[in-house]
Amino acid sequence: MKTSVIIPTFNRAATLPRAINSLLRQRDAAELDILVIxxxxxxxxxxxxxxxxxxxxxxxxLRQPNTGVAGARNAGLAHLLPETEFVTFLDSDDISPPGRFAADLPRLRAAPGVALSYGRMMLVDAIDPETLLPTSTAKRADIVGIHLSCAIFRRALIERIGSFDLTLRQAEDTDYLLRVFESGAEFSQTETLCVYYLRHPENMTRNTEEAIRYFALAVLKSIRRRRADPGIVLHKPDFALKSLVEIGYF
Incomplete structure (x- = not known):
């Protein structure tokens, strides 16, 4: 059975090969299906x-007219292979660290009742193009943050949660994860380093005003869902419910 990695991309020819190669070097740990939208x-x-x-x-x-990141992620979900068992995501300017799949896939396979694993992320401002690791002088911040790449989802959970919210220009990933953690799905929080999140001038979240506005909207949507249905409980991993902008990483 395959692990599908959905990579949405738009004009990232400079960084996309690194993202893909960071996955290819882990083929010994997972039967990968790398789906680039x-x-x-x-x-x-x-x-x-x-x-x-x-x-x-x-x-x-899969090529399509520009719809934005939420639409690209939805296209990926709509084109999963029949044999896909697990699903995760990687942005086309980020890097999947060595050992990411070797660490968390066995845990999921050993615990059929666990719907997803969730680990750590490292924010960096420089990646060595050869080693695909942070450079020796790179600034780093190792955190438990809100990021799709920190999770590996069982396909059944993905199908249960549904699509990304097309009304969100940013924070569609935050909204999706909040819906996951409102669903009652059992998760395993791990110490696995799941993604090197590359900080650079073209990050969407560099538009701090828009990033904070959409993050707040995603959180507000969660609050409204829980107010409308008191039976919904936000059961999440140990991350602070703040955007990367709010906690000072941008």
Whole structure:
């Protein structure tokens, strides 16, 4: 059975190969299906992906007109393979650390009642293009944060939660995770380092006013759901319910 990794991308030809290679180096730990959603890129992304797909059978590409990150993630969910057992996500400017799948997939397989694993993330401002590790001088912050790449989901949970909210230009991932943790799904919180989150000038969250506004909206949606139905309880891993902007990482 496969582990599908959904990578939404838009004009990230400079960083996408690193993201994909960080997954390919973990093929010994997982039968990977790397599904890249090209959300209307106008740079070298389509040609780059065509070359990579000729070399690596694990990579698939879906091209579509630009719809935004939520629409791209939804397209990925709609094109999961029949044999997909687990699902996770990686942004096209981030890196999956060595050992990410080797650490958490066995835990999930050994505990059928656990719907997802959830680990740590490291914010960095420089990645070595050869080793795909933070450079020796990179600034780092190792945290438990709100990030889709920190989770590996069973497919049944993904199908239960449904689609990403297309009304959210940002924080669609926060909204999705809050819906997961309102669902009563059993999770396993691990110490696994799941993602190197690369900070750079083109991060969507660099638009701090918009990032905070949409994060607040995602949290408000969760509050409204729980007020409307007191039976809904937010049972989440040990992360602070604050955006990366609010806790000072941008």
């Amino acid at each position: 090209d959300d209307g890129s106008t740079d070298e992304t389509p040609l780059l992906l065509a070359d990579l797909m000729r070399e690596h059978a694990e990579i698939r590409m």
